[in-house]
Amino acid sequence: MDMITSILAITIRAGTSLVFATVGEIFTERAGILNLGIEGIMLMSAVTGFAASFYTQNLFIALLVAAAVGAAMAALHAFLTVTMRANQVVSGLSITLFGSGFASFLGQRLGPAANNFRLVGLKGARFMPASFEAVSDIPIVSAFLNQDLLTYLVYILIPLSWFFLYKTRPGLWLRSIGEDPQTADAMGIDVIKAKYFYTILGGVFIALGGAHLSLSYTPGWAENITGGRGWIVVALVIFSMWNPARSLWGALLFGGINAVQFRLQASGTTIPAAFLNMLPYLGTIAVLVLMTWWEALSKKVGAPAALSQAYMREDK
């Protein structure tokens, strides 16, 4: 029982950054914008957030800096794809290319002179787990309630964004933008403004995911601290079928595979780690295939219909 609780606790910790970014990308894609810049945004927010926490020792400022960086990068993606109508795949990949390069550049430049201008190996302020005495002995439950502030924020974010998307009027508008922007426009929604807003909001959530890595999960800055999480998030969005409520399961599954892997390796199993690591990607392909199949049976489950299509009023 103890082991399950501890695996679960690690899984939730590992899943926090994934949920933030997944919810952010769901908002973005619901507005019809595919943002493949997640990896770049997460790296940039991780490095700038950590630098801010190192110099100010203030976690609030660190989060603010990370969020601002995420918002700025997402705004760039929105500008390129919405206003300048650039291809969304290429623009997103450029954000990732630039972001990962610039993050590693900053990591070797933002540090103090004493550390040769490097950030690697420094310690800043970090989020600490806050546990609740009353539940600390209850198995399973204690795994959920011995986490840091950002993880607690995730517990609120998931139901809140689900409620927003499915139970409120602006949520309905958002979904209609991703499905049929022309109709949304005819309904009087400012499609362009909404696309900007949700892409930037998504960027902020993605950035919080990146900040969780350098401020809590693996405190400090290291090259490639995200380890490809930005790409896993692209898969997780599909996995949760663009529904924030389901983002938890995907993140737990992906985080769980990591946690279980540590255990398996420790116990000297013969299943090679590489194959376990492949599972999330293969699983995502399987989900994609099944979803497309269902949709062919005329059941609406999957991607926003107008995802990654540029919206042009004049071309109506």
Next chain:
Amino acid sequence: MKVVFEKRRSRARGVLFAVPALSFMISLLLTGIVLLIADADPVETFASMASGAFGSSNGFSETLVKTIPLALTGLAVALAFKLRFWNIGAEGQLVLGGIAASWVALFFGPSLPAPLVLPLCIVAGLVAGALWAGIPGLLKTRLSVDETLVTLMLNYVAILFAEYLYYGPWRDPKGYGFPGSAPFIEAAWLPRIFGRAHAGIWFIPVIALLLWILLRRTRWGFELSIIGASPRAARYQGIAVQRNILLAVLLSGAISGLAGACEVTGISHRLQQGLNLGYGFTAIIIAWMSQLNPLAIPFVALLMGGILVGGDQVQMMMGLPSAMGTVMQGLILFPMLAGSLFTEYRIRILGGKSKQSKEACTEGEA
């Protein structure tokens, strides 16, 4: 006052060339600002990058070493993009090509007649790349599963599979724990022509020319261009859309697989870490910057390869982070992406009168 985008009737030739050139200059400016903030002299840095990449025979051969996989995957991606098949899996197809070439070299090389080894390695790379691209190709054409995400996911499957091989069953027992296979026999080595630059470079002009002829001068190329412009129109003309897409995707994967085979037989002479350096992603950017023109791709690839080598150079010479190269690549892209609008649209600023804007709209539809 109103700003209106009008669709151009044909792509403007002058703009096609002006946009990349202007973007490059803007990127120099932006990178210069980054360098100034980072307390480095931009002029000195650029000079050092340029001389590092193109100024010495050693540097130039390293630039060519990077140009080969970049140009090949760039050509591969451009072919798929022509059909609006968003193959972002060139990275994985390259890795699988490398695995297949290594498989032939390691397990069949010693028993085959020497002159056959290298050609068979290359063929294995071509076939493996094609098959790996065939998975999203079939899923797209048979089940209409979105190819962007499938090709993206398959990259990681391929990379992990390569890792499994060189950490696991293929690991060199005499490698002192180094993650990599045993070295290939010499019959499987692509000859070097200049420094570390190898004969794989000859594939670039051959494939670029073949693709250009194929796309511009053959009936098949004509069909592909109709499919790319409008799949529905193609279907009405009796073109086998799905089969043509699948064929083009297989060819695209084969070219990426060739790039992987060249990497292992030309550079590392074994399967080891560092086969996936993100060339497949940079390739997308190269294809895009070249406006999918096969004849432009080798030159853009040379420039991008040079920027990467130049980045390594400024790290050694000036103590700047080597990521400088990637930062600069990214900064070329943003103005380029923004500028691509001007190749397809014309901007017109209209006065307050609504009659004029109405005219512009009708013209836009034409």
